[in-house]
Amino acid sequence: MAEDEAIFDPTMKKKKKKKKTPFEFEATQEGGDAAAPEPVQNLEDGDVGKPAVEEKKEEETSVKADLDTDDLDLDNFSKMKKKKKKKARFDMDSLAETLPDGDAPNEESTQDANDGSSAPPPSDDVDLDLEGDAELFTKNMKKKKKKKRVTIEDSLENGQVENQKDEDVDAQIKAGIPWAGTERDYTYEELLTRVFDIMKAKNPDMVGDKKRFVMKPPQVVRVGTKKSSFVNFSDICRMLHRQPEHLLAFLLAELGTSGSIDGQNMLIIKGRFQQKQIENVLRRYIKEYVTCHTCRSSETILHKENRLFFLQCESCQSRCSVASIKSGFQAVTSKRAQMRAKAN
């Protein structure tokens, strides 16, 4: 299941942590929801330079959190707090850069400044709530931040999870930032990745590859010995917002066979085909006729003009023509004697 999911994901550029709810087409909506639990997960998994003892502790505490609803609440609450802090750090970025040797220890400031950049994006709702707080923080950032940190640490003495996570984050960031403790200049690539990370963290909508385009896998069943049935053909057409005729024409042209839609909106294709094979063809279809060629968004409209198909993107408004469906040369695969008999 999970493997299929990984396979049938056409815009899979980054191996992101996947949720177990598979094959959701509305990945954009789900992505927003998924963003909230993700950070914690990441942090828990990404223990790089952490002592084993702490790890154990964390495990224990996380188990506790699972068991106790009270602890869970605390966890949630503290998560919010942590997010606030992150948000504040975003605003501190500029200051930390301009004043490399501030009041705060240098190492910490760099770490903090970069915290926001590599931290996973918080969900939109939380963002909105925290906007005000973040602005407050910008006024006297350093002091407040320090205070904040202390308070959080105090409040979580019993929890300890958050603390460790915090350290974890810092460690992660240190690993991600090559110039962390050194005096050297930044290279272009480093800065570029950093900018993109910040962009991703601040408004995830802007970075294109954040949106995953996840498809249901096609269900292909053998009908008899010589035919295959594409069971959820109409579902997939609906998901892709494409005319069934168009997809049908493409599939048949690519597979080089004939086929038709039967009474239950299933597609019957002549020839033996497996799900994987149909998946491949569908992926090509999506690449050519569904995703925008400019921004790779899937919110597109396909319409016909003067015998040409045009793909209009809803998110970036770009418009481009797509290749027409041609079956090309088809070799004779049936028995020639039969064909002759039919013709006469």
Place this chain on the structure above:
Amino acid sequence: MSNIQNLQTFDPFADASKGEDNRGQEGIIHIRVQQRNGRKTLTTVQGISDDYDKKKIVKACKKKFACNGTVVQHQEYGEVIQLQGDQRNNISEFITTTGLAKKEQLQLHGF
């Protein structure tokens, strides 16, 4: 006389007649796979430039991939190479290594 730009003889179709078939829709080589009876398949290669002798290509392919093959004449698509079995990867590698076409010109179809 010749330094007046408008009086120079300039053939606007000069570069249209040559080198056009290398790009655009024309230069693309389509490699397809068709199912035959049972598990058997057939690979067709359509769109190899007329500069090359298909028969010789087929001869080399047959020997290299250990399969049979023919050249089929088609009124619309010209000479098309047919090879037995699923030779998509083989033929695309062959075409790119021998320099018949670039990788961007190849288009794989089928499952």
